[in-house]
Amino acid sequence: MKFLRRKKFKIFEKLRELLGKEKVFLSEEELLSYSYDASSLIRIPSAVILPDKKEEVIEVLRWIKEHQIPLTPRGSGTSTTGSALAHTGGVILCFSRMNRILELYEEERIVRVEPGVLNGELKAYLKRFELFYPPDPASMNFSTIGGNIATGAGGPRGLKYGTTKDYVLALEVVLPGGKVLKTGPPTLKKATSYNLTSLFVGSEGTLGVFTEIFLKVLPYPEKRILFLSFHTLEEEPLEIISQILKAGLTPASSEFIDQTSIKALKQTSGFKIPLDLEPGVRSLLFLEFDGSASEVRELITKIEKFYSQNSIRFIKAEKEKDIEVLWEVRRALSPALKVLGTSKIADDVVVPRRFMKVLLSEIRKLESESGIFISCFGHAGDGNFHVNLLFEEEKRGKALEVRENIIKKVLELSGTISGEHGIGYTKRSYVNLELSPLEIEIIKKLKKIFDPDGLLNPLVKLPD
Ligand SMILES: Cc1cc2nc3c(=O)[nH]c(=O)nc-3n(C[C@H](O)[C@H](O)[C@H](O)COP(=O)(O)OP(=O)(O)OC[C@H]3O[C@@H](n4cnc5c(N)ncnc54)[C@H](O)[C@@H]3O)c2cc1C
Structure with missing residues (x-):
């Protein structure tokens, strides 16, 4: 694997001549702006290219092959795994101008x-x-x-x-x-x-x-309804989802928010709704249904009856505007977690839905043994937990140990280490734990077919 040292490459100036200076950034400040994503890693690229049409992309891909320069495609750089960074110092090809x-x-x-x-x-x-x-x-x-x-x-x-x-x-x-x-x-x-x-x-x-x-x-669905319920037993929402699915109902969305995430939300201000997270509240469940107006009316009756029979406190939103305001609470969660630690390791593991409670209880055990905050929220209907370890930097060694234990538990429960964020750079060393040698051999051969020189996004996704 070649690591580029920027100063040696007059060649980037030539690229600038080829595409025009407004398309190729080379200054320290500009490169710094594309040196991070949401993973908290920093990798300074050698050049940043912002094409605005496909002919320019073709030109760049020709050029990287000719000069054997690594290239990382990039959208908005919100990757949580370091997959939008130039790990070996090549070029970033950012698509923000190809937005039609x-x-x-x-x-x-x-x-x-x-x-x-x-x-x-x-x-x-x-x-x-x-x-x-x-x-x-x-x-x-x-x-x-x-x-x-x-x-x-x-x-x-x-x-x-x-x-x-x-x-x-x-x-x-x-x-x-x-x-x-x-x-x-x-x-x-x-x-x-x-x-x-x-x-x-x-x-x-x-x-x-x-x-x-x-x-x-x-x-677009004719009607939507969103319920937000408040639970004193942390695992209760996971049980409720199972019951709802067993009853033949399919929520459009189901989101679980755990007790550690609630700690962070309590310290976040500015929500447009009154969010009463009294001390006894240990988890939240967002349940959205959609469909025709009559289907949704029927669902409202069923869910309200279920919640009142089980003495579960809830609020609901029926108007589009109110639904979006309620979802803002969920969307505010990732940034809110910062209050629990200045460093973060973010994973998005998936287990078969029936094992979610087992995984949650293992995570709580690891949290209390290690003293590291572990928030564990996510798409409960899909068995997908966003597991975030939050800590101060001096505890990174401990945090990595805890992460490995969580990953091993996930795999023991027939799960996967990533449901939607991908592997990026930060999870590469765990891929060997999940995939068999035969699977790894096949994916490496596929990579060679499309990218025989290994120029595209080096040190991302594939294990060594
Ligand atoms: C607050 C927050 C919340 C998030 N919530 C979720 C969530 O709920 N669900 C979820 O799945 N993810 C979530 N993410 C992760 C992230 O937003 C997603 O992975 C998203 O898909 C990345 O899009 P992006 O445009 O930022 O891509 P980037 O981060 O720029 O790139 C991501 C990957 O796409 C590749 N890429 C980009 N453009 C191209 C292209 N044109 N051709 C080929 N490859 C390309 C890059 O090389 C990189 O490997 C969240 C992130 C943050 C910061």
Whole structure:
């Protein structure tokens, strides 16, 4: 693996001449601005390129092959795993200027976009046509569709609507050397080839660079209802989800917030709703349902009856505006966790839903033994916990030990180390614990087919 030393590379000046100076950043200040993502790692790139059309992307991919320069694609840089950083000092190819919604095929419910479109902007655009793009990472207002696809992003709506992988119909991908690959026609069905589109979903910038994306969209649901309930037993929401699913109801979203996260929320101010987190409250459950007006009316009756029979305190929101205000509490959580520790290790593990309570209880045991805060909130309907270890830097060694114990427990429970954030740089050393030698051999061979010189996003996703 080659590590670039920036000063040696006059070559970046040449690239600037080729693309124009407003497209290639080389100053210390500019490079520093692209040296971090949400992982808290810092890696200073050698150059940052901001193309605004696909011909420039092709040119750059040709150039990196010719000069053997590593390249990291980047959307908004909200990766929690260090996957948007130039770990070996190459170029960052940032898609923030390729942010056009190109075409809506309304009658087919398909939209064609550039990779730099923000998820939230796409949602707002589609709403004008009563259409809806379901994947809803908490970062949706500031993360890009290209980044969402490359990480396989999910969100609270995963239980009913699935995640990003369920909406990507076809991709235009540029490979090192500048060849353009179209992963099939943008049809709703196709069975001619292996599914190359899905190979790129979750590929974390290691196989190719997306320049155009076809997404499936859905009709906007007629009516939504959101319940937020307050629990004195921490694991109660996990039990409630099981009961709701057993009763044949499918929430559009179900989000669990644990006792450690509540500690952080209590110290956060400025919520637009009265959030009564009295001392006895040890967990929260967000449950959203959607459908036709009559379906939703029926669901409201059932859930209210269930909560009152079980003496569970709740509030509900029915108007779109009020629903979004309530969801802001959930979206405020990641930033709020900072009050529990200046350093953070963030994981997004998944276990079969029936084992969530076992995992939660193991995490509480590790928290009390280690003295490290472990928040454990997330998409309870999908078995997906966002596990965040929060600590002061001098305790990093202890925190890494706790993290490894959690990962081992997850794998013992037939789970996976990442449900939606990907592996990035920060979890690479654990991949060998989950994948078999045969799986690793196959993914390394696939990487070689698309990127034989190992130029795309080095030190990300694949184990050594
Ligand atoms: C507060 C907060 C909340 C979050 N909540 C969630 C959540 O609920 N669910 C969830 O899944 N994630 C969540 N995330 C993580 C993050 O937002 C997602 O991983 C998101 O998909 C990253 O998008 P981005 O545009 O920021 O991509 P970046 O971080 O810039 O890049 C992510 C990956 O995509 C690759 N990439 C970017 N653009 C392209 C392209 N055009 N072609 C090929 N590869 C590309 C990069 O190389 C990198 O590997 C959260 C992050 C934060 C900070």
